[in-house]
Amino acid sequence: MDVLVVSLGSTGGLRAADAELCESLRRAGAEVALATARAPREVRTLALTDLVWALSARRAAQRAIAIHRPRAIVYSSVTAALLWPRAGAIRFDALAASNRQGRHGLWQRPLERSRLAAAPLLLPCAEGSLDGLPVAVRREGKEIVLPIPVEPSAGGAAGAREGGGADLEGAAGIAEAQRDVAAITYAANPMKKGLDRVLAAWALVREPGEQLLVAGTSERELRKAGIELPLDGTTLTGMLSGAEYRGLLRRARAFVCAPRFEDYGIAQLEALADGCMLVTTPAPGPYAALPLARRLDERLVSEDLAASLRAALRSPRPDYARRAREALAPWRRAAVDALVSDCVLPRLLGRR
Secondary structure (H helix, E strand, O other): OOEEEEEOOOOHHHHHHHHHHHHHHHHOOOOEEEEEOOOOOOOOOHHHHHHHHHHHHHHHHHHHHHHHOOOEEEEEOHHHHOOOOOOOEEEEOOOHHHHOOHHHHOOHHHHHHHHHHHOOOEEEOOHHHHOOOOHHHHHOOOEOOOOOOOOOOOOOOOOHHHOOOOOOOOHHHOOHHHOOEEEEEEOOOOOOOOHHHHHHHHHHHOOOOOOEEEEOOOHHHHHHHOOOOOOOOEEEEEOOOHHHHHHHHHHEEEEEEOOOOOOOOHHHHHHHHOOOEEEEOOOOOOOOOHHHHHHHOHHHEOOOHHHHHHHHHHOOOOOHHHHHHHHOHHHOHHHHHHHHHHHHHHHHOOOO
């Protein structure tokens, strides 16, 4: 086997991104196997959560190495690499140095530095993913920024997460009159995603008949976070398939979010691909869509989320969707495939 991808698979987004990476490597001509960690029991702290997931990834890697004897390994996320049985490349969105501050990363941060130094290749998902990379490692020049591909979802067809290219003019070019939902947000891990701040802004901006859809979370998660949805103007969609969720993006005028930390922001990129205006607060972390949002309409990126949302809904820029499609060119599957074929696979297999 040429390449083994060790997937943490702790979220749907991670599983989709790892499947995309495997397919891209295969299109480049590699034989690829995927080893996915089994979900461990729930534990109370972030430090323990990372430990049980790292142990599960180690066991998955050991089994797959014994079966496939791969020439190269890609660990998808630093957590998957922390207890690796054999050195390999590391793909990551955010480092523990950035998103595991204080006691939450007590054991992860020093081990992370060791793994980053030992890895033959680093595959950050965005330039911002390199924040916290040790200077000595940065000097080695062994990183290749490898975005997670994002495609527009075709009307009535499967979403980008389910494969297949889509017409650039498809979903993102839907006429404004067909967008019957005012706004949508994705709120997995509601407090981290800032759902409380989104709801506060929505209460100030909403006009009669307008709806905010809240996707990616459940009533149980909201209760745990101490968040109660207002009765009027807000709808909890429940858990959705990728195709169902992308279908809602095609109906929404704006995607609104206020993350307290953003590891990457694939939901925001998907929203832009499907023609939504991105309304967001600035956030720490390798937030890939943040500079895009500022370029597209600086009014929609502000700590005053209500003012930004009001600008999007009451005075939208007419060419926003077209410019968003153009700005997303580096994230298209063809662009990522070229990067994998020309740069990533040769480095993995020691051809250059």
